Amino acid sequence: MSAQTFFIGFFGLAAVWFGVVVFRTHSMVRSALALLFSQTALGALFLSMQAEFLGVLQIMMMATEMSIMAIFMVMFMMDPGGLGEMDMTHQKRLSLAAGFVAFAAAVAAAVFVDWGPVAGVAPDAAQQTHDLGIELLGRSMLIFETAGVTILTAMIAATAVAMPAVKRIGNK
Amino acid sequence: MNVELLLALVTGAALFGVGIYGALSQTNLVMIMMGVELILAAAMVNLVAFWRYLHPDAAAAQMFVLIVMTVMAIEMAVGFGVAIARFRARGSVEMEEAAELKG
Amino acid sequence: MIAGARQGKLSGLRRLTALAMARDLRAFIVPGADIARAHGLDIEAAGMQVVASPRHASVLLVVGVIPPALREAAAVIYAQMMRPRALFVLGPDELDQLPEADIREDLSQQDLIRGVRRLRSAFAEGAFRPDVADFDAPVLHVRIQYTCPMHPEVVQDEPGSCPKCGMNLVAREAPATAGHTHADQPELIVDADTHATPAQDHAAQHGMNHDAPAEYTCPMHPEVVQNEPGSCPECGMNLELRETKGTKSHEDAGISPDSDHSSMDHNHMDHGDMAFMSMVGVTKDLPRSSDGLPMDWIDVPFGPFFPGLPGGLLLTLTLDGDTVAGSSVQTPGGNEELLQHSALDAGSFIERLAKVEPLAPVSYRLLACRATENAAGVEVPAATACARVGALERERIASHLGWLALFGQQTGFDWLQRCAASLQLKVQNAGIRQVLALKPDIAFLIKRLHRTPLLKSRTAGVGRLAPNAALRGPVARAAGIGNDARSTDPSYAALGFTPVCREGCDALARLQVRVEEITHGLALIVAAGAIELPAPINIGEASGAGEAAVETPRGVARLRLTLEKGRVTAAQLETPSTLHLALIDPLIKQLALGDALLAIGSLDLAPWEVRQ
Amino acid sequence: MTTVLVLLLLLAAGTYLVAVLEAWTASGRFRLAGPVVAGIALLGREFIVPRKPDRIFFEVAPVLLLLSALLAAAVVPLTPDLIITDLATGALFINAALVYVLVALLMAGWGPNGAYAMIGGWRFLGQLIAYAMLIVMPITAVVMRAESLLTTRIVASQAGLWNIVYQPLGFMLFFVAAMALAFLPPFDLPTAKAELAGGVEAEYSGVRLAIFRLGRLALIVTLAAAAVVFYLGGWQGPWLPPWAWSAIKILAVCATMLLAGRAMPRVRDADLLHWCWILGIPLALLNIFLVGLLVLVLP
Structure with a gap:
């Protein structure tokens, strides 16, 4: 091993x-x-x-x-603090079953699918970082930028949702 | 079949299962988000494993992992935004009490 | 040998650590560093380091007389310290809750230094002992109750399950009777048989109180509160019922000081037998923060020996996160009869009044002198009056420097704390020559203070008070009220006195007023040309009623008294801190914790002079 | 292996000197034997476990604090060869290790079940969200100039001109953020003595307190070392050998960090957040932009 x-x-x-x-x-x-x-x-x-x-x-x-x-x-x-040891779950049996089925299916896929030839060596870390940078700012630039804009949008949206509704409805 | 690849994939599968269980069984919105985080983490493990053992030269695979991390962050931001808004309005983020969200 | 030794034989490695402990003495001062300085003690110069938490201390240093109300808290502090720990008492005080003092010395710097030397050898020899008894005091006994985390009104002495929801009950300590700096003591003596004190019964009743005054509020606009149901004027939603906060804080007092992890308690009771626990129900009655989120509030005790507050002040803050939602203040004693039920002769009365307030003894001595002289109709020679002004101003400078040291400590401004404290020690008993010699040092301190970065942003706007009649002394003068007993004092008028006044009403203005008063005080001392402690004048067998007012460093204090044949038969004292104490609660509402403590500090309270 | 040992010894020596310095800045007394006496004394004192603690958190927190400082130190080079591991992602790794300071403080705040500690822990969390950006973004600009995440390469990139001159704005932001990360005055909000009686430290005693303080001191040294590597040209300098230059620079940065905050009052947490968001982050972005321009314009 x-x-x-x-x-x-x-x-x-x-x-x-x-x-x-x-x-x-x-x-x-x-x-x-x-x-x-x-x-x-x-x-x-x-x-x-x-x-x-x-x-x-x-x-x-x-x-x-x-x-x-x-x-x-x-x-x-x-x-x-969990001092009350209260149970905060529901549909436990169903969830357990679903979790187990998901696990079993994924393992089965992992075992039975033919993954093809396995590569022996990975490029060294500096090379990887370099390649990733080139990838991000080259071919995948659009995806990268989209992700950036999406996260900005999400930040703004989340803040807007979370702010107290001061006088927003009141003025109608 | 490569042992390491299999180990990584089984790890991913187990995390996926735990995440599914958590997302379905928990009553609290924040706990459900934790389940979803685990599911996404499972996806990341698989992506890294595929990159390492199948296509070590494809930098796009690593970029995919970055995207998943972004999704996790977005999920957190939006989830907490909704949680705060609900907590402010109703004083609860328990799903059993979110009847009006069912539409 | 020390009573609080750690278990174990003194051998080998332990001998080495004992030697290190003897070199490294860390003291927690009771009742506070301000009192120690007022007694002229320089703890750091004596070789001990002052720490902020009893957990970090190995020496409990008791300075002067501790009023009975604070002895329990002192015992709790002692119990929280790490062993080996020593009790070092300066002064003649007998402390009934604490063990016998390991080292006892008189109240002076020489005795302190000698005591530290004895303490070092006591640690080196007796830090470890094979036979140690646990420290035990009545205040440390805690009664365990069982309560339901969802239904706090369910309280019983036996474990079991909740009759309302079937959950397992959790153990908690029964509500304590007195506030402590830390509510959790390391050594617990569980005593299930202790009977509930009246205070606990009271708290339990409040938990079940269904008749609390009801309020209706809008879930979206917490500022909308009215006494009857209806719709919100701002958004038209139906108002929801909630109970008023009064009951909440009572019921909470038991659990909260240790910010219990199960702190989502509430006093909502009408769940009936719901199998499912509703979080809406849990949070419905929680108070709303200023940002509208229903959050859990915790009661945290600050004091009576808290490092950032005047010693002896017991402040309990209801904290909503880092924000102060409410407060309550207590002071030690303050109800002592000035005369203790019997007439005193004038001389002993003056001595007695000088001891009322350890932080400003000269002012009160002068007050008593003036009142007796007024009652007896005796005139004081102008030269004596002038020299008394010198003494009063010297005390004002020392007191303001002491306040600057506290301010430095509160804001983590180490240099200011050290510098102001050492100047205070030098000034407070100095003769006129020494005071004049210290002038450049004081001027340097003030100059440096003016140039300090961040000082303005730290203090401006903090603790803003509306100018009102209850303000006294520097606090009033910082609010633009020229309230100063010195303005009407003929001996001050002869020296060319004008009061310092500032607009602003905030901590910054108070800082500026005090700093300026230090400069003015120095000028007044120069003009007075002499410093002489007010001494009782022989008034013979005079009778009559008299009154006097003296501008103490904290504001004007008034004394009315009746003399009968040279003996004081009635006396009535009015002090500035009594009025200022009532300002605290509105002052600190909705401030961040740091700002709240700074605001309280800026009032320069002396808990000892509070009279109720 | 010898490198690891030598570096650990050097770190220990640096930590000791910083402990002496800190005692000096805090109390005005310079005692060379002070820290060792205090340390031995704490070893002999009792370790109190408060009531109803989260025992795991309470015990793990001091160790985690020390560990995160040590891990960050692992990628800091003292000379071209004196480095434990020259990771290809070194500059990022320093960041990753230092984030666990936050986790440690959070655990130390929650663990002892005390109000002062808990408020201290949450305060630090609130603080970190503001200045974490001010650590990452200046490092980004440094990396842009070096065109590598390797810490040795970053030092080498400053051969002609140290980064403190090349990007002074970045240095200032990093320096302030580093002080806040090590909760040094005036940013000592989580351990404020007069507000929280010691805050996250308040409930620790005995050996655990010694470890907590040691971890904090090691953190200061590590941050100073990182500042030296990123901005002060690392081991570079005339006449003296490389290790001596590293040592001198690190100690000088430590002393500046310790002294800077003693002459001013503590920052209000609301102000700190406000300045970080309103001023710090735009300045950090501007710094990245300027460095980008310089990298493109200068050969």
Whole structure:
């Protein structure tokens, strides 16, 4: 077993385990931080698959994102500390079944599809970063720009929705 | 069949399953968003794995992952915007109480 | 040997750490650094470092007399400190809730230094002991109750499930009776048998109170509140029922100080037997923040020994995030009879009044002197009156410097804190020559203060007060009211006095007024040419009624008294801080926490002189 | 392996000197033995666990703070060869590691179940959203000039002209944001002594407090080292050997960071957010634009 296999397995397991913890813990802050560590483990998984830029970016982006998640969890949950051990789920059986079926189907696809020849080596990290930059600002520029504009629109829209409706309706 | 590719894909599948379970079973909007984040994360794992083991020379695959990250951020922004607005109006982001959203 | 030693044999590595602990003394000062300075103590020069949290302290330094009301809080502070910990008492005070003092010295800098030396050897030898007893005090006993996180009105002494929704009940501490700096003590003695105090019963009743006055409010416009149902004048939506906030804060007091993780409690009761827990129900009665979100408010105690507030001031803030939603203030004692039910002779009365307020003893001594002289009809020679002005102004300078030190501490402006504190220590007992010698240092401090970046943006607009009759002293003068007892004082008129006045009514204006008064005070001392403590004049067997007013550093204090054959039989004191205390609540509403504390600090309250 | 050990030792030495400096700026007393005495004393003192804590968070937070500082230090070169790992994404990695300072403080705030700590933790979160951009965007401009994310390449790109001259605006923004990230005065909102009795630090005692403070000091050194690499030409300089230049520059930046905030009052959090959004981010964008122009115009 190569080191790469080991690390992929290890970080994959960690990511899944933290993912499960998200829905198992009663404390909402723990839940948000479990999601953070799940995503961080994925970042490490990317690193062990030699996708250096993506891995580091994932580790960086998710930390801020999930920290913000944590504060919203505390705001919007009935029992953020989880001391009441209340159950906040519904249609549990259906969800479990759906989750399991999705998992099984995806695994089946992974196992039974012929993925074709496997490439041995990836380009080194500096080359990858360079290629990605060229790709982003060359062929995929339109998609990249669209994504940028979309995120800006989403930011503005979200802010507008979230702002208090001061005198907006009142003036009609 | 490459072991590493399989491991990565199974990881993706497991995250996908957990995410589906979370998105369906949780009653709170924020928790549902967490489920969706996991589903998107699963997609990212698969994309990276395909890039690494099938097309390591295609930079477009990496760009695709960046797009998924953007989608995650957008989902967060819009989700929280809606959550704040609902919380302000109704004092709750529980889905059981969002009858009027069903349309 | 110290009572708060840590368990273990003193050997090897532990001996080394004990030696390090003896070198590294970190003190938490009770009741506060301001009192220590007023007694002329320089803690840092004596070799101890002052810390802000009892968790970081190894020495509890008690300065002077602690009123009985604060002793419980002192015991809680002691219980929160890390072991090995020592109790270092300066002064003759017996503290009933605390263990026997490890080191006891008199109240002076030499004694403090000697005490620190003794403390070092006590730590080096007795930091670890194989047999240590846990510190135990009645205030640390906590009764555990069980309550439903969804239905806080369900409270019982046994674990079980909620009769309304079937959830498991969670344990919590029964509401405490006194406020502490930190509500959570490290050592808990769980005592399920303690009977509920009246205060707790009261809180429990409030939780069940269905008859609370109802208010109707618009879900979109929280500012719309009326007493009857109807539609919102702004958007036409139907108004929703909510209960008034009064009940909420009472009921909350038990859980909130430790910002309990299950803090989404509420006092909504009409869920009936709903199987599904409605979050709408949970948040319906929560108070709305200024941005319209129904948020959970927590009550956080600040004081009585909080590092950023005058020592002894017990402030409880209801915090909505980082914003202050409400507050309550308490001061230690203040109800003591001036005469303690018996007539005092004039000399002891003056001594007694000088001790009322440790932060401004000269002013109160002068007040008592003047009132007795007025009652006896004695005239004071002009030279003495002039020298008394010198002493009063010296105290004003020292007090304002002390306030600057507190201001520096509050704003994290270390240089100002250090510089102002050391100047205060030098000025407060200096003779006229020394005061004049310190003039350049004070001028440098003021010049540097004027050039400080960010100072304006930090203070301008904070703690804005409408000019009104309840303002006294520098606070009034910063609001443009020339309220100054010195203007009518003939001995001041002879020295060419004009009051300092500023418009602005905010913390910046108060800072400027105090700084300017320091400069004016120096000029007045130069004009007076002498400093002499007011001494009681022999009034013989005189009788009569008299009154006097003195402009203390915090504002005018008035004293009325009746003399009968040389003995004071009745006395009535009016102090500026009593009036200022009532300003706090409206002053800090909707301010951010840092601004709120700064606003309170800018009032320069002296909790000790508050009389109710 | 030896590189790692040497660098860790150097980091420890730097941290120690910074501890001495910080004690000096805070109390006005220069005691060379102060930090070691305080550290040993804390090791012997009791570690108190408050009531009803989130024990995992409470225990992990100080370690995570230290870890994130150490990880960020791993890609900082002291000389061309003295670097633990010269990652191809080094400049981004520093960022990624430092974001976990926020996570650590959030955990330290939530863990002990105390109001002061919790407010401190949330305050830092509010702060970070404002200035995280001010760390990333100046680094972007630095990377644009170097045309590489490699930290060694970034230093090499400044051979002719240090970035502090090439893009002074970026340096100022990065410096201020770094001070805010290390919650140094005047940005010490999460640990404000007189507002929150120590804030996130308030409930820590004994060994954990020692680790928390150590992590914070290591963070200051790392940030100073990053500032040196990005803007002050790293190891470059005449006469002295490269390592000496790195050391001198890092200590000088540390001292400036520690001293700068002591002579002014703490910033209000509302003001900080306001300035970051209204002033900081437009200036950072302007900086990127200017550097882009310079890169295109200058050969």
